[in-house]
Amino acid sequence: MFSSALLLLPPRSSFLQQRKIKGKVAAKIKTERRESPRSLTHRPTRSSAAMTSISQDADREKMRSVSVDLNNDSSLLIDIPDALCERDKVKFTVHTKTTLNSFQKPEFSVPRQHEDFIWLHDTLVETEEYAGLIIPPAPPKPDFEGPREKMHKLGEGESTMTKEEYAKMKQELEAEYLAVFKKTVQVHEIFLQRLSSHPVFSKDRNFQIFLEYDQDLSVRRKNAKEFFGGFFKNMVKSADEVLISGIKDVDEFFEQEKTFLLDYFSKIKDATAKAEKMTRSHKNVADDYIHISATVSNIGAEDNTALKTHLEKFSELLEKLRKVEGRVASDQELKLTELLRYYMRDIQAAKDLLYRRARALADYENSNKALDKARLKSKDIPQAEENQRQCLQKFDKLSESGKQELTSFKGRRVVAFRKNLIEMAELEIKHAKNSTALLQGCIEMLKVN
């Protein structure tokens, strides 16, 4: 069931109490056919969800809840039913339900921090075996900076507005906090679900530890950091150059993929940024409606001419409209901006796969050179031959699984885009119809007057 969250407010804002946030994010998971391509899930979030009307919201949420194709294997079901936000840290409750013997219990929950997710992601990246797979992108750090700044500004501007206006702005901001919060929970959840629904990753030992280990993971994390350090990160940077300036790939498929992914990445990155700006402007417009509605209401209250009713109705209408506008903005963010953002990261993960393959190819070529040298010197030939054989094997394995992964990735992407674009269009239509009805109703009333 979905119950809304109370938000903890950052220490900077003195005018708000520090409260603990208990966010119970619904995980209404429908089991679906395993074959369905993994699609990007968007938990319906309603940035203007009221704090109090819990049950109503729950029902509506159910209707709108998007089926989660990822969590479709009942042998391992994962969700994040709960999250706590304390100061800047978010604590996720990771809940697992499993029929697999590899786990000690059939059902259990553990608290995890964002850093734990990063640790898990990094270990997967570093695992040689997984070089031929697209590693699901790590969830981004929870970022409350946007609403926090706005909250700060609101505090400063408190004296310029009426009590009602201020209350409404605060309410709107709290909804924004909630939206960010829900988004971050969702994105962490999806990460885990991508792993659990993947035939290889779901069996990963570290994944299991992540799900099951009931102690703090921070010790392991520290060790891992020392071991891996910034190793891979550095590699990525140089790999970019390798990929870009590298020789044309003999394999047509990979050559095409390389060209496509490089270009697509830059385009989708740009589109994500632009979509974000667009959504923010939309929110600004909705906020302006709040101020306008409040002032019109004040003028109406003091008016004693025939204008009074007009002003009151106008103010009421604007208040209703701004809620719709807010929803348009947040739906757009979810269906469009988040979609683009997610696939931007996913494409980066696909690019990483290409880098690893390129590296394997380089290794193979180096091994060839070493073999030739060895043959020339008539020294250490068997080792060199063995090395060459292994490199070739690794490269072939990488190429084979890489091809598979990239193909299914494309399918996944197309399905996700389709779903979200359809949903976005439908929501836009719904909101516009709603707005039209509100407006026309008001106009009718005013014309009669």
Add this chain to the structure above:
Amino acid sequence: SRKQLVPPSVDLPRFLFRLCFQLSPTSPEPASLPAEDISTNSNGPKQEILLDDDQEDLFAEATEEVSLDSPEREPILSDGPSPAITPVTPTVIITPRVDASMFDRSPDEDEEAEENGDTFDLQIMVSDPEKTSLNLFNRNEFTVKRRFSDFLGLHSKLASKYLHIGYIVPPAPEKSIVGMTKVKVGKEDLSSAEFVEKRRSALERYLMRTVNHPALLKDPDVIQFLESTELPRAVSTQALSGAGILRMVNKAAEAVNKMTIKMNESDAWFEEKQQQFENLDVQLRKLHASVESLVCHRKELSVNTASFAKSAAMLGNSEDHTALSRALSQLAEVEEKIDQLHQEQAYADFYLFSELLGDYVRLITAVKGVFDHRMKTWSKWQDAQVMLQRKREAEAKLQYANKPDKLQQAKEEIKEWEAKVQQGERDFEQISKNIRREVGRFEKQRVKDFKVVIIKYLESLVHTQQQLIKYWEAFLPEAKAIA
């Protein structure tokens, strides 16, 4: 003097000329002017907002006795009081004319050169001419050219004639409209076209309000302004700017306050109204600021939507899955259309809503000004009484001294001041009456203006939403077609 109560019926001289203006800067075809097909916008040749639409008695509100033959009115009106005349509706169309000369800075036209978008064609059409027995105009249809400074000149003349007797003279537009409106302009810079349009619209509204004022319409300066082919050049635009006048009014108000006139307000109506207008002033300014912010954000939204549309198009081109690629291109097209929508809505936000508020902020300053003039008038009357008292005392003293010349002079001075006291009282009564009538008219107009604009604005919002439905409904099958 004959006093007559004002019933809401026909027998009174009404102001029959509803001049409906269309003021456009003189230009051949303003292609760069924004969106031609906006039905809800006041762009383009036909102005939809006619502030005085119906034939109602403009004096209906005034329940005070109005003297038809009061001496004050005679010098003001060019013609004498006229018999009842059937209403006539002249229309005025002001079209923009952008001469090349407009942007040239010729040395002897320095004064005018600073006003880009300076010359306007003012086209006036008097309909139903045969019904006119009051010939305010010589012709039925005519066009004149007017400069921005001419408008300012007109206002300054009217202000000097009428403000001090309590008429609410509509304020002229600011000289620098750019500075006045804090509209942050998006993708198009404050192009001359947009600037000219803002100015044109402001002038049109100004002229409309002036001409809707029953007394002002008959003013010879107004008629000359509307009719003459050649207007004498306004002397100094600096002093005549709308802002200048307002500054004058405000200074007067401040001076009055500083004098701390403790007026014995015998009439609660004035106290009430003054407070009302104070409050309204504060609220309207706040509202205006909020709406300006809305305009700004809406323009930003438009710009960002356009930018996203381009980006989506690029993404669509890059996409190698054919159906998805097509859908993304379609999305880009939809967003482009939506960007246009936002822009149009921003214009509606501005021209319908924001400008109305700006006008009323300035109008209320004028209203407060006349209240202050009343205080000054009262003060002058009181001063005269004090002076009279002094003269009487002086005369009494002289009675006992043996100075027949001085006594005579004192007696004359007393007569002089008695007359001044009487005049002061009459002036005060007159301005009070005028203000009551003016405020009644003003309030009625305000109610009408806002009612009309609210509905028009809501209709503009409806239009936008309906277009959105159209665009997204067209896109939906494209999205569904992704296989």
